[in-house]
Amino acid sequence: MIRLFPERGGWLEVVCGPMFSGKSEELIRRLRRAEIAGQRALVVKPRIDDRYDIGHVVSHAGAKMRAVAVGRPEEIPGLAEQYDVIGIDEVQFFPGAGSAVGQADDARREDRAAYGDPGNIVLVIDVLVERGKRVVASGLDQDFRGLPFGAMPELLCRAELVDKLQAVCHRCGGPATMTQRLVDGYPASADGETIVVGALDSYEARCRACHELAEPSTAAANSRAASSTWMRVPAPVQSGS
Ligand SMILES: [Zn+2]
Secondary structure (H helix, E strand, C coil): CCCCCCCCCCEEEEEEECCCCCHHHHHHHHHHHHHHCCCCEEEEEECCCCCCCCCEEECCCCCEEECEEECCHHHHHHHHCCCCEEEECCHHHCCCCCCCCCCCCHHHHHHHHHCCCCCCHHHHHHHHHHCCCEEEEEEECECCCCCECCCHHHHHHHCCEEEECCEECCCCCCEECEEEEEECCEECECCCCCCCCCCCCEEEEECCCCCCCECCCHHHHHHHHHHCCCCCCCCCCCCCC
């Protein structure tokens, strides 16, 4: 595959996909290569993610790289100053748009990030790229419901380079693009919490056909009917497995 990077200035690469698709592994690989090329590389991750090891980004396959856990996106530009390449792992957990990012006033963009525009990761990454940094952001593109996760849609749209990795479906062995959430071994319903790090829930990678959502609880379904945010129809129950 031919990959042409911009010759001047910074750029954004996004590595996305479901859980167990090797995103952190790929992030670490790219930053290691940058270091071999004599560049200074920094990995940051949201403090919310305390799986495995607080001081490192660790892939499911066991690769490991030192990482700084940050509480808010606007801490990143200060940390990144002395570095050429900035890796951001689990980027979907950082607060993103929701606000009027798309219409952000260019002239004020840097100020807003520096002065804590409630920590929009999209604006912060913009600042880094404008300062000439290469940014490699990795994370989940979909939540367990199959809906776009956090700022990921905006980042995918703005990125110079995008890679969507596939995992192996836990059910059928096919290419998996979705994350299945299980609670006590059963498919979670769509009205569950999105972010459950280190909880008792378990996750699997699944293909679209094998991905399942339980029926939402009645109360939640009623309130959802009112707000009409119910997006995904639960997949049919798989037989013979
Ligand atoms: Zn499958």
